[in-house]
Amino acid sequence: MSVSSLNGVLAGASSSGTAKTDAAAIAENFDSFLQLLTTQLKNQNPLEPMDTNEFTNQLVQFSSVEQTIKTNQNLxxxxxxxxxxxxxxxxxxxxxxxxxxxxxxxxxxxxxKWDYKLNSDAENTTITIRDALGNIVHTEKLSLSAGKGSYEWDGKNLAGGTSAEGVYSITIDAKDADGANVQTDTTVTGIVDGVDFSGSEAVLSVGGVRIGLGNITEVKSNSAS
Structure with missing residues (x-):
């Protein structure tokens, strides 16, 4: 068995994916190596004995790969x-x-309820609320001052009835006295009642509202002091 053939064996073991599969591959290949070594030793020409340095180097390579796999398993x-x-x-x-x-x-x-923050006064502001399907269920025109504030909706819809409980989204179209857009940031607050791990990232549930961990700005304990 040549050094080049062993290199192929080692490359196959180190590229198989996980530490577990690599360990299985190196064990299988090492068994094959020993079988080939035994066969070649039996069939060697006594007048031209095999170079044992080659096999010693191969054994060292196997040992090195095995240690690397163990390190990967630990990681x-x-x-x-x-x-x-x-x-x-x-x-x-x-x-x-x-x-x-x-x-x-x-x-x-x-x-x-939604909380908002305006960068400046917004004399001409339109509040639009949509249901989960994107249908507009409520609109209102307001004059809002710069800074933090909150907006509450009682569920009354455009038809004069009461909207069903569920998740709704808000759009705040804020403009100043000159008609220029005013930067508006909205936040929501609620108690976490579940976690969804089914996707690539965990998502919190707050009364049916899905909240990504990256969107959280504040966490408070509800334990009694």
Whole structure:
């Protein structure tokens, strides 16, 4: 068995994917190596004995790859433990009050609430609320002052009836006295009642409103002091 053939064996083991599959590959290839070595030793020409240095070097290479695989296994174990701890930390959000950037809020018990922040006064502001299908259910024109504020909707829709409970989104089209757009940021606040791990990133649920972890700006405990 030549050094070049062993290099192919080692390359195949190191490119198979995970530490577990690599370990299985190197074990299988090492068995093949020993079988070939035994066969060649039995069939060698006594007048031209094989170069043992070549096989010694090959054994050293196997040992090196095995140590690398063990290191990869340890790293994978560490990643799994860290991931588990991260999931536990995310689950700990349940029952806590969070504030997050977003335009969606839950209409419940006759009220849906949004907080907003205006960079400057907005004399001509139009509030538009849409249901989950994007249908406009409420509009209102207001004059808002710069700074932080909140907007509450009682669920009354354009038809004069009461909208069903559920998730609704708000759009605040704010303009100053000259008709220029005013920067507006909206946030929602609520108690986390669930976590969804089905996607690539965990998503919190607040009364049916889905909130990404990256959108959270504040977390408060609801424990009694």
């Amino acid at each position: 994978e174990n560490l990643i799994n433990v860290t991931s588990g701890n991260s999931s536990a930390a995310i689950v700990s959000f349940i029952g806590k009050t969070v504030t997050a950037a977003g335009a969606s809020s839950n209409l419940k018990d006759g009220v849906a």
